[in-house]
Amino acid sequence: MTTTISLSSLEKSYGRTRAVAGVDFVAEPGITGLLGPNGAGKTTLMRMLATVLAPDGGRLRLLGHDPGQPDGRLAIRRRLGYVPQEPAYHRNFTAFEFVDYVAILKEMTDRKARHDEVRRVLELVALADVSGKKIKSLSGGMRRRVALAQALLGAPELLVLDEPTAGLDPEQRLRFREVVSAVATDATVVLSTHQTEDVSALCQRVVVMHEGVVRYDGSVRGLAEGARGRVWLAADRHPSARLSWRTGDGRHRNIGDAPPGVDLVEPSVEDGYLLLVGHGAQDKAA
Amino acid sequence: MTETWHADRRDIAGYTAGTIDDTRAGSIEAHLVTCASCRDQVTGLADRADRARIDRVWTSVVDTLDTPRPTVVERVVRRFGVRADTARLLAITPSLQGSWLLAVVLALGFATVAAQSGTDRGLAVFLIVAPLIPVAGVAAAFGPGIDPTWEITAAAPGGGFRLLLQRASAVLGATFALASAAAVTLPGLSWTAAAWVLPALGLTLASLALSTYTSPERAATAVSLGWIVVVTASAHKTRDLLSAFDAGGQLTLTVVAVVAAILVARRRDSFETRSQL
Numbered sequence: 001m002t003t004t005i006s007l008s009s010l011e012k013s014y015g016r017t018r019a020v021a022g023v024d025f026v027a028e029p030g031i032t033g034l035l036g037p038n039g040a041g042k043t044t045l046m047r048m049l050a051t052v053l054a055p056d057g058g059r060l061r062l063l064g065h066d067p068g069q070p071d072g073r074l075a076i077r078r079r080l081g082y083v084p085q086e087p088a089y090h091r092n093f094t095a096f097e098f099v100d101y102v103a104i105l106k107e108m109t110d111r112k113a114r115h116d117e118v119r120r121v122l123e124l125v126a127l128a129d130v131s132g133k134k135i136k137s138l139s140g141g142m143r144r145r146v147a148l149a150q151a152l153l154g155a156p157e158l159l160v161l162d163e164p165t166a167g168l169d170p171e172q173r174l175r176f177r178e179v180v181s182a183v184a185t186d187a188t189v190v191l192s193t194h195q196t197e198d199v200s201a202l203c204q205r206v207v208v209m210h211e212g213v214v215r216y217d218g219s220v221r222g223l224a225e226g227a228r229g230r231v232w233l234a235a236d237r238h239p240s241a242r243l244s245w246r247t248g249d250g251r252h253r254n255i256g257d258a259p260p261g262v263d264l265v266e267p268s269v270e271d272g273y274l275l276l277v278g279h280g281a282q283d284k285a286a
Numbered sequence: 287m288t289e290t291w292h293a294d295r296r297d298i299a300g301y302t303a304g305t306i307d308d309t310r311a312g313s314i315e316a317h318l319v320t321c322a323s324c325r326d327q328v329t330g331l332a333d334r335a336d337r338a339r340i341d342r343v344w345t346s347v348v349d350t351l352d353t354p355r356p357t358v359v360e361r362v363v364r365r366f367g368v369r370a371d372t373a374r375l376l377a378i379t380p381s382l383q384g385s386w387l388l389a390v391v392l393a394l395g396f397a398t399v400a401a402q403s404g405t406d407r408g409l410a411v412f413l414i415v416a417p418l419i420p421v422a423g424v425a426a427a428f429g430p431g432i433d434p435t436w437e438i439t440a441a442a443p444g445g446g447f448r449l450l451l452q453r454a455s456a457v458l459g460a461t462f463a464l465a466s467a468a469a470v471t472l473p474g475l476s477w478t479a480a481a482w483v484l485p486a487l488g489l490t491l492a493s494l495a496l497s498t499y500t501s502p503e504r505a506a507t508a509v510s511l512g513w514i515v516v517v518t519a520s521a522h523k524t525r526d527l528l529s530a531f532d533a534g535g536q537l538t539l540t541v542v543a544v545v546a547a548i549l550v551a552r553r554r555d556s557f558e559t560r561s562q563l
Contacts (some may be wrong), residue, residue, distance in 0.1 A: 052559060105375070112349065
């Protein structure tokens with residue numbers, strides 16, 4: 001299989017803060033999830049994968065090219081789709097106009113072919129019916145789908161999606177999963193998210209980042225397995241639990257070093273993730 | 287009544303498509319009245335032809351409806367031979383929008399009114415202000431924090447330096463045209479009416495060069511403040527308000543323009559991939 005992404009000892013700092021502190025991983029066609037709490041360095045890493053931010057150190061190769069070289073960067077951008085964390089739009093664009101604008105930037109010069117492609121991607125994200133509406137009049141979820149539509153232009157080989165499911169309702173999230181999983185049969189997708197459900201539902205592989213470093217890189221199942229024997233239900237919060245919360249049935253789900261004789265339960269991906277990022281994820285657990 | 291001969295297939299196709307002459311069409315029609323087999327052929331061809339025609343018409347209607355209506359900026363730049371797709375990229379340049387251009391007209395208007403006094407002080411105001419307008423316009427043309435779609439744009443092959451050059455050229459063209467129009471209204475028209483041109487070019491390129499190290503807004507602010515300080519200091523030293531615009535000043539700014547252009551070309555990578563966001 002072709003290696004689409006190859007990072008080694010990648011670094012990026014903002015002043016004294018090391019946002020990405022020596023990250024290594026490779027990715028091949030399929031969906032790789034990037035999980036981590038706020039401030040873990042996910043967005044910085046995604047921006048470097050999208051070639052808009054230069055690393056301070058380390059080695060980065062995308063689609064066989066070095067994004068630090070002009071020719072390599074251009075070759076990457078011609079095969080890249082990118083959804084930034086907070087996509088913004090010009091006020092008066094309609095959905096069609098915006099995607100068409102990006103299509104021009106993606107060097108689609110033939111007007112008819114370009115418009116056909118714009119209609120195709122808007123259809124893919126189920127926005128064909130509102131393509132003539134101003135983006136500012138669309139819901140947050142629809143705007144997210146506009147951002148996804150532009151990323152799908154030209155069937156890119158590398159898709160970098162930074163929290164694309166934020167603000168989507170369950171039905172829209174399902175639609176998103178359908179689209180991305182269909183694309184990922186040929187393309188390499190890197191999906192940054194807070195949602196362990198997205199990772200469980202979509203990803204073959206997951207990378208957990210915390211404080212700028214990779215804390216886990218492996219299968220989704222393996223992340224859950226890491227919490228086996230360390231998740232139990234009890235009437236109260238247990239003193240040895242690193243994390244604990246009251247569930248819907250009134251019992252406490254405790255995560256940590258389980259004492260003997262407790263009611264161990266099947267661990268989830270979220271349990272494995274919470275164990276890895278510890279305090280950084282306590283806000284989420286609370 | 288049953289016919290024992292049938293019309294030629296090509297004639298039937300031509301009749302269906304409406305491409306044969308009236309005489310042959312009349313002959314085919316007379317034959318069709320009595321030949322069920324040829325009528326069937328015409329019906330089948332007509333169905334397909336109609337469907338294809340309807341599809342073509344529908345695609346054309348949809349495309350016409352979808353095609354973005356050109357803005358005023360697009361229409362203007364296309365008159366200068368700019369391609370439709372490039373015009374689209376220029377149309378949303380913040381410093382080519384109506385509100386920005388109105389601000390430019392007002393700033394130039396005030397400077398021109400000041401210059402109408404016929405004094406060196408009035409002319410100096412115009413010559414100081416006019417070069418700063420393209421500096422601000424180019425700084426506001428493209429970049430993070432200015433263009434809301436910057437991150438998506440920068441990740442596209444047509445974004446980055448190429449787009450910056452396209453937009454900077456359009457902004458320079460628009461602001462030079464407006465400033466030139468204002469300059470010809472200056473009293474006692476002389477070479478001084480054009481004394482802002484080289485400073486405008488030099489300062490704009492200097493601002494672009496500086497923006498390879500910092501944000502475009504900071505670069506434009508620093509260059510503008512530097513310009514005002516230099517002109518004021520020169521006037522104070524020589525007791526001549528227009529001393530910065532004499533031959534020596536023009537030569538200096540030409541050198542600044544050349545050096546800045548070389549620096550921009552060498553550091554163009556920093557417009558493609560930012561070191562800080």
